Amino acid sequence: MNSGRKITEGGVLLALYSVLLLMTIYLPIIGSILFFFLPIPFILMxxxxxxxxxxxxxxxxxxxxxxxxxxxxxxxTLLMGLTGITIGYCLKREQPFIMLFVNTVLVVLGMILAVLGGTSWIFKINPIDEFFTIVDTSMVKSTEILERFGQTIPKERIEDVNNMFEMMNTLLPTLLVLVSAILVILFFLVSQPIIKRFSTMKIQWPSFRELQLPKSLLWYYLLTMVLTLVVNPEKTSFMYLALVNLMFILQILILIQGYSFVFYFAHVKKWSKIIPYLVLAGSLVLPIVQSIVRILGIIDLGFSFRQSIAKKKE
Structure with a gap:
């Protein structure tokens, strides 16, 4: 490709990015949607x-x-640029989906941490501490307003809310990883049609029902559970922070394995496609359903259920 065409393409994509960025900044409602289109010019480049x-x-x-x-x-711009460049670079080198996903998540997570760290360094404030301070202040003021109108909130309810925010603070490392992963999935979904339209590449999504996490994951889960029960660290210690976050991540992964098994089983048994989605929705509302799905994930990891189901099908 000659330099003139490169410059022309670059100019068009720069103009596109500038328009998307300005609309994202100055039009909050539309901008919340256009936000996910911002990496596309960098991906194409x-x-x-x-x-x-x-x-x-x-x-x-x-x-x-x-x-x-x-x-x-x-x-x-740095976040969107580095994210888009990472996606485009991995696609051009035809890296497997898992490498594309992990690399992009690491870039997004790294930028989020850099922004938080830069904010703390430049403005001498901790954004996370400020957030929880604002939430705590709002809770106190809301309680006072309700009490003025003759309504009281049970102490148990207040304690439950405080415990929830305390747990959120403890799980902050895991929550940042989850936010990064969700953002990357949304970036993939939005950019996929554009990538297919303007290039020969495409994001090769793996079949969810074929997802098979490493069996060693089950041993990590059991070991972490035993350590949590045996060590019983103090809530302020680093060991407690590490074990709680590790356990939370492992529970999510096993839950994902359980969902994958439900979709696989429904496919093999030729059930209606709506059934696994109903199970997924039900698990988000009913803890008992989520527990069953997690148990299925443990069984699927430990006992190779899929192979026996496949043999019966034959």
Missing amino acids: ALKHSTAWTFGFLFIAGVLTLIFGTMFAIPL
């Missing part, structure tokens, strides 16, 4: 051009962000 050219595109996008947006939008 990374797919069609060299890495050096793509990072040059990111640099110019940063300059335009300063001119047309605000200084506070620079982290957003």
